[in-house]
Amino acid sequence: MKFLVCISLVPDTTTKISFVDNDTKFNNDKVQWILNPYDEWYALVRALELKEANGGTVTVVNVGPAANDQVIRKALAIGADDAIRIDGSDDLDSYGIAANIAAVAKEGAYDLVLLGKETISYNGSNIGGMVAEILGQPFISYATSLDLNGNTAKISREIEGGKEIVEANAPFVLSAAKGMAEQRIPNMKGIMQAKTKPLKVVPATATPTLTSTVKYELPPAKAAVKLISPDNVEELVTLLHNEAKVI
Amino acid sequence: MLNIYAQTYSGFDYAMIDELLTEEQINIRQSIRAWINRDIISHIEDWAQNATFHPEIMQQLGQMGCLGPHIPKEYGGGGLDTITYGIIMQELERADSGIRSCASVQSSLVMYPIWKFGSEQQKQKFLPLLSTGEYIGSFGLTEPNHGSNPNGMECRVKKVQGGYLLNGNKMWITNSPICHLAVVWAKDENNYVIGLIVERAMQGFSTPTIHEKWSLRTSITGELVFQDVFIPEENILPNAKGLKAPLSCLSSARYGISWGAIGAAMDCLHSALEYSKDRYQFDKPLAAFQLTQKRLAEFITEITQAQLLSFRIGQLINSGKATPAQISMAKRNNVEMALRIARESRQICGAMGITGAFPMMRHAMNLESVITYEGTHEVHLLITGMDITGINAF
Numbered sequence: 001m002k003f004l005v006c007i008s009l010v011p012d013t014t015t016k017i018s019f020v021d022n023d024t025k026f027n028n029d030k031v032q033w034i035l036n037p038y039d040e041w042y043a044l045v046r047a048l049e050l051k052e053a054n055g056g057t058v059t060v061v062n063v064g065p066a067a068n069d070q071v072i073r074k075a076l077a078i079g080a081d082d083a084i085r086i087d088g089s090d091d092l093d094s095y096g097i098a099a100n101i102a103a104v105a106k107e108g109a110y111d112l113v114l115l116g117k118e119t120i121s122y123n124g125s126n127i128g129g130m131v132a133e134i135l136g137q138p139f140i141s142y143a144t145s146l147d148l149n150g151n152t153a154k155i156s157r158e159i160e161g162g163k164e165i166v167e168a169n170a171p172f173v174l175s176a177a178k179g180m181a182e183q184r185i186p187n188m189k190g191i192m193q194a195k196t197k198p199l200k201v202v203p204a205t206a207t208p209t210l211t212s213t214v215k216y217e218l219p220p221a222k223a224a225v226k227l228i229s230p231d232n233v234e235e236l237v238t239l240l241h242n243e244a245k246v247i
Numbered sequence: 248m249l250n251i252y253a254q255t256y257s258g259f260d261y262a263m264i265d266e267l268l269t270e271e272q273i274n275i276r277q278s279i280r281a282w283i284n285r286d287i288i289s290h291i292e293d294w295a296q297n298a299t300f301h302p303e304i305m306q307q308l309g310q311m312g313c314l315g316p317h318i319p320k321e322y323g324g325g326g327l328d329t330i331t332y333g334i335i336m337q338e339l340e341r342a343d344s345g346i347r348s349c350a351s352v353q354s355s356l357v358m359y360p361i362w363k364f365g366s367e368q369q370k371q372k373f374l375p376l377l378s379t380g381e382y383i384g385s386f387g388l389t390e391p392n393h394g395s396n397p398n399g400m401e402c403r404v405k406k407v408q409g410g411y412l413l414n415g416n417k418m419w420i421t422n423s424p425i426c427h428l429a430v431v432w433a434k435d436e437n438n439y440v441i442g443l444i445v446e447r448a449m450q451g452f453s454t455p456t457i458h459e460k461w462s463l464r465t466s467i468t469g470e471l472v473f474q475d476v477f478i479p480e481e482n483i484l485p486n487a488k489g490l491k492a493p494l495s496c497l498s499s500a501r502y503g504i505s506w507g508a509i510g511a512a513m514d515c516l517h518s519a520l521e522y523s524k525d526r527y528q529f530d531k532p533l534a535a536f537q538l539t540q541k542r543l544a545e546f547i548t549e550i551t552q553a554q555l556l557s558f559r560i561g562q563l564i565n566s567g568k569a570t571p572a573q574i575s576m577a578k579r580n581n582v583e584m585a586l587r588i589a590r591e592s593r594q595i596c597g598a599m600g601i602t603g604a605f606p607m608m609r610h611a612m613n614l615e616s617v618i619t620y621e622g623t624h625e626v627h628l629l630i631t632g633m634d635i636t637g638i639n640a641f
Contacts, residue, residue, distance in 0.1 A: 014255050032257070070270045077274060185282045188312025188325045191274050 038116020077186035088204035098130030309380030323378035333506035340507030344613035345465035357384030387417035442484035579627035
């Protein structure tokens, strides 16, 4: 089976977030980029497990500039066979990214396209559905398990208050949530092998911009802690009631 | 006990030395850091507080590629350069000097001498097992009566048919109680130092544990005791000629320690820096006080100097130009730097710094060993003194 795993780059979780260009763009300066954990820990690792059990190939695809190659190599170090980078700028909107990934998926005739349920940066959850739509394939979102029997997949999805078990025949697109697999940390051998694995660069196709960001805002700064003396329960209750409005 | 700032650790790179590293070196650093964060950091305080060593760590270190990263690939090593080896040691010691010591000893003091001085058969037999951690090795040079003066060693071998009989004691040996083999240095009947591989099953070989250490409590330390141990000819390191051989292993290990100490220092700085921003006194964060800033500014300055020194020595080793005296300088300078930062960063954290919620006391206690082993602080100073004056003051 041929797996295509979409990998996105996101700022490391310790990054201090700021914006430029009148708060319309994320400030990339000095940002350490990592693989989006939902793509890496769940989608990629599950694809690798299925490949190891049943055979096949795992290709990773990323849309972005050449600077992304170092992080893409990490996906190869974890075990992907090869990588495709669609040489696109940071300015592509979700549709642009999805259309380009769909073109690669179509050309490579992959059986399954996997990706994380969302990126931990923009949390859009847009790409999977769009790729599926462009490819004319089913889309199964927020999957917590994926098992294959030949061409037929059994998938668990977490839904409000319970679980849904879905069956689908490949090809389809699936977004992975926590529980799908366990994080794999690449070892030295994997990192060395990654150097010689193919990383193909293809140009991005121009797409119409359907959405654009008008403004980013940071959450309000955390207010200072108010310490109330343990003797002064009345004041505590008043503040919880009137100021924090939690009781 | 959990170090509350551990998961936000991202190292320090004030002089942008990362620009001098390869993509592969940075990826390896990230991998080791991710493994430490996931599997080690949340346990390390308990292991140290309870003085428990977990031998399975050796297999995990092997799986990650931390055992013999600078040994050629054909023997199961990583085939990596010495700067990468240093980076690995830095990340391991950021967790704990005990963990780093396990990897240092196996890589530089066991695998390195077998690779450098062993026969082809010895390399094929032992190095792959040591690189996976399936075999644990130890290194016997120091003796109860001979620490800084290894040439005074009392361990002796006597030629007998088919090999040698080994007698004597070695002390302060990392991993000795659990080792499968020990690379041991002893004098022959002509007072010539030779190297031998002693295997666990050999008659007359025992390894008592040294208890009640206040330092390196996550690693196990012991003795090597030899009573008429028969060492077959095939277990003699054929290319080890004289005391120079074990000293060259120490150079490799000391260089790794110079990087490891930076890891411990950065861990202390990270915790102290974050705490100083979170902790308020007199209505402002500790970080707003000049005395705190003085300490923090000095820490980052000293760490940066240490990074540049280790990086440069790594380049010199890679190009075959480093001298043992240069490596002594790096080990001595960086360990003292780390110990000072561990002590003073504890002071920034006040009483909280005493507890296992912060790593400083653990690092400080560990570094008391690190400043003593692999050449004491004093001996390294005299090596530098001898190097610049030409006069031996030992």
